[in-house]
Amino acid sequence: MIDRLPQAPHGATDTTGASVPARRYALVRALVAEIPAGRVASYGQIAAMLPGLTARQVGYALSGRRDPVPHALPWHRVVNARGAVSPHAGAADQRRRLEAEGIAFDRRDRLDWSRHRWAGPGHVWFIARGLAPDR
């Protein structure tokens, strides 16, 4: 069955009316920071919640960064659309962390979206960030 992306503030713009320019990576991190332990989101899901972002960019946003405080950001709670940990330098660590949070992977290395998918923050989060759900 596979998941559906949560309905996001589709087509959101910031409160000034302009489409959100280049604070995007920061927004990605801020959003990812909201994911609670035991829940996961896909790159595409995160992207769908922010205006003008693509899944790949979300991956970019979570990569180039050098963590002053390692793992201060729960980046490990973002996986690919298949529900699997994408191959990258910290993949093994990522999977280990997810399993430590009670997330299991099947034989095809995929987790169960129906059990762990994060629904996203409430719209208040977006408002607080200067983002407005479509209207």
Add this chain to the structure above:
DNA sequence: CTGAAGGCCATCG
């Protein structure tokens, strides 16, 4: 299943 395209910007020297 394989492959190819799309096309950003924070970080670092």
Add this chain to the structure above:
DNA sequence: ACGATGGCCTTCA
């Protein structure tokens, strides 16, 4: 300060 560099996806054929 500035240019080069790197890098965790998704969808469609």
